[in-house]
Amino acid sequence: MDKHLDCTGEPCPLPLIKTEKEMNKLKIGDKLFIELDHTCSMTNIPEWARKKIMR
Structure with missing residues (x-):
């Protein structure tokens, strides 16, 4: 399944945190x-x- 995560306009580290959760x-x-x-x-x-x- 393809999932999309829109993190445009968000500074570090928010996109990384959201990516890890997804x-x-x-x-x-x-x-x-x-x-x-x-x-x-x-x-x-x-x-x-x-x-x-x-790892």
């Missing part, structure tokens, strides 16, 4: 699409996700 709800095969417009979040969320996957 990621915890996902099932195998689900996709989460995140809309961002804050450069800090555009860097931090993918970095956080890579670290989470590597």
Whole structure:
């Protein structure tokens, strides 16, 4: 199932917090699409996700 999270206009760390909450709800095969417009979040969320996957 595709899920969409709109975090436009939200500064760090709100998009990361919301992303983490949504990621915890996902099932195998689900996709989460995140809309961002804050450069800090555009860097931090993918970095956080890579670290989470590597555990």
